[in-house]
Amino acid sequence: MKNIKFNPFKYLFLIFLCLTLSACSGGLNAGLEAYQSPDGRYAFLYPTGWTRVKVDGGPEIIYHDLINSNETLSLVISDVNKEVQLEQLGSPSEVGQTLIDKVIAPEGSGRNVKLINANQREASNHIFYDLEYELNLNEKARHELATVVIDRGTLYTFAVGTNEERWNKVDGMFSNVIESFKFLI
Template sequence: MLPSPFSSHSRRAPLTALLAVLLAVVLSACSAAAAGLNSYQSPDGRYAFLYPTGWTRVQVTDGPQVVFHDLINADETLSLVVSDVNSTNSLENLGSAVAVGEKLRRVVIAPEGSGREAELVEASEREDGGRTFYDLEYAVHLSDRDRHELATVVVDRGRLYTFAASTNEARWPRVEGLFHQVISSFTLRI
């Protein structure tokens, strides 16, 4: 007896091909999402983080240790400031996430006389690699525009690391997820 063109074997071939195509699409979408970030590690291997593809490093003097910005949207930036603190201090000794976030707001983001206003939108604490990180979110008001900023801070061996990503408020809804991914990628390696 000859197999019918409607047998289960002949119906499985198109289904198998369809599943293979769907699997390929899903896998390529996953790799495309991962391909949206590049890794950066400090020359001494002390810290590392991810930054968006299409961003470039900018050399600055008397400023942050590391600065990246988007080539297309040049006002989108990523920066790392490393400050000295008392070597016996821990992040918890400096205060809660809200207290540290408010101090950063008053002293760095919108100091008196700067013409900027900032609001601490959210402050949370997380553990990573045995270290405490404070993740902070700000709405920043400048005279000509509004901005949104995410930051994470951590203390290690007498140094306070402040890693921040900033964009204009109009672009915030499009980059919010990406910025959260970048900020939470900051890690101390040694």
């Protein structure tokens, strides 16, 4: 049997390697926390450090960043006919434009909104429409991502956005947030 000598430098190197690899293992969800609805129906990720706020008569869920308070996440839940499928409401672009016309920037709101991207994806046996908007609200430029999905007669509109100046710093994380929305039951 060979006599193995203890080498403190190799030992320190192995510890350093393990710590480095574990720090990198956060992957796509690094900096995100999980939320699950009280009934266990749906879940999503939101940025670490954001806080939940309640608004009477507003969206079901709102989170915002404490430091950059114009960075927000919202979930709006609406009832639809139980027989309606998302595709019946129109293509991703048509649904995105309907959201602009009826919700985000209805006539007379003074808001200027442009749909810059609209895609369809499938996840967990659901069709999602992923939308990207540029908004001009009272001379302030914003960028928002949203996803729209129908489940059991309920329309979910999940959105996250920030000002245009910060967009390039958070766009990847916000994409992960939008794609994290899922149904559990």
